Amino acid sequence: MSDEFDDEYRQVRRFEAHRDHLRAVAFRMLGSTGEADDAVQEAWMRFARTDTADVENLRGWLTTVVSRICLNLLRSRRTRREEALDADLPLSAEPGAGDDPEAAAVMADSVGLALQVVLDSLGPAERLAFVLHDLFGVPFDRIAPILDRTPEAARQLASRARRRVRSGRPAPDVRRQKSVVDAFLAAAREGRFEDLLAVLDPDIVVVADAAAVATGFSGREVIGAETVAALFNGQARQAVAVLVDGTAGAMWAPGGDPRSVLAFTVIDGKVAGIDIVNDPEAIAALDLVAFGD
Known part of the structure; x- marks a missing residue:
């Protein structure tokens, strides 16, 4: 005992x-x-x-x-x-x-x-x-x-x-986030550089995973509104807005199979950050939900 x-x-x-x-x-x-x-x-x-x-x-x-x-x-x-x-x-x-x-x-x-x-x-x-x-x-x-x-x-x-x-701020309403993401995607698709620049925070940071870099993205980290706007201008033609882990984002999913996911950070109505995820295992682990009508 x-x-x-x-x-x-x-x-x-x-x-x-x-x-x-x-x-x-x-x-x-x-x-x-x-x-x-x-x-x-x-x-x-x-x-x-x-x-x-x-x-x-x-x-x-x-x-x-x-x-x-x-x-x-x-x-x-x-x-x-x-x-x-x-x-x-x-x-x-x-x-x-x-x-x-x-x-x-x-x-x-x-x-x-x-x-x-x-x-x-x-x-x-x-x-x-x-x-x-x-x-x-x-x-x-x-x-x-x-x-x-x-x-x-x-x-x-x-x-x-x-x-x-x-x-220092809680996340905004996802519908407001989506309106910002929609404006970003529309300006990017149509090549409207000034409109694209207007929706970006001056100090925006874009971070890409290794898979995105391997498929041609310009580096692991891109900083600044003008550089980011030039990078996305005329792009994202087939991207659609989705919820990514509960916040507004976008994905490219040819044939319904997600190949690239963009997770947005929206602060004060501006895109302050974008994380680009191309790694298939990482994408599979994300919670991706289509926005309702």
């Missing part, structure tokens, strides 16, 4: 050593202290049922477990159209800061309530990629399996989320 008790005690201590970290991750994912605690408790139950004796990086293993739980909760919440943000939560109640004043200051600065509001506007996949990579330093090759995507696709998700966070 004593040996069994000792084993259970060691298991509890192993988990508790990472509880604050897991709660911080879950809170950033979910924006709710109650849901964060539930997610951590579920992670504990999975940990208790699993033989982790050979797991070298237990913190990483547990982070993956709690991230999958949070992703499922975010997707479920999205279908229910629920708002789970703790609007009245004071910054001093941020989980994960512990008794370290420096850590508490960093947490309050970088992931305060204003940021939480913006995070709450992101799609589940974007939110997970950004939170894990930008806030907790998890590499994309570890994020990718959680999302069932390639590391490059995870990187692009985080990039889109980062642009939204830096703007």
Whole structure:
């Protein structure tokens, strides 16, 4: 009995050593202290049922477990159209800061309530990629399996989320996004350079994946409205507007088979960023939905 008790005690201590970290991750994912605690408790139950004796990086293993739980909760919440943000939560109640004043200051600065509001506007996949990579330093090759995507696709998700966070604004209504994307596509198709320029943010950034570069796109990153307008002017003739992971985008799908997807970041009525995805595996993992009439 004593040996069994000792084993259970060691298991509890192993988990508790990472509880604050897991709660911080879950809170950033979910924006709710109650849901964060539930997610951590579920992670504990999975940990208790699993033989982790050979797991070298237990913190990483547990982070993956709690991230999958949070992703499922975010997707479920999205279908229910629920708002789970703790609007009245004071910054001093941020989980994960512990008794370290420096850590508490960093947490309050970088992931305060204003940021939480913006995070709450992101799609589940974007939110997970950004939170894990930008806030907790998890590499994309570890994020990718959680999302069932390639590391490059995870990187692009985080990039889109980062642009939204830096703007300091929640995502606009998708119908308004679509009107901007439609204007972009129409100007591009018809070769109306000035109209195309008018819909682009002066500092627009276009990021292409390796597959797009391999098929002739002019580089991994293109910056500036005039350069981007020249690049797309007279192009995109067969592209159609679609929802890409819940935000307005476009795709080229000859014969109904998506070959290229453009994920747009729209800020203040301007296209501030475009991610071009040509990798077939990355496209297959995207949630592409046609706009209704």
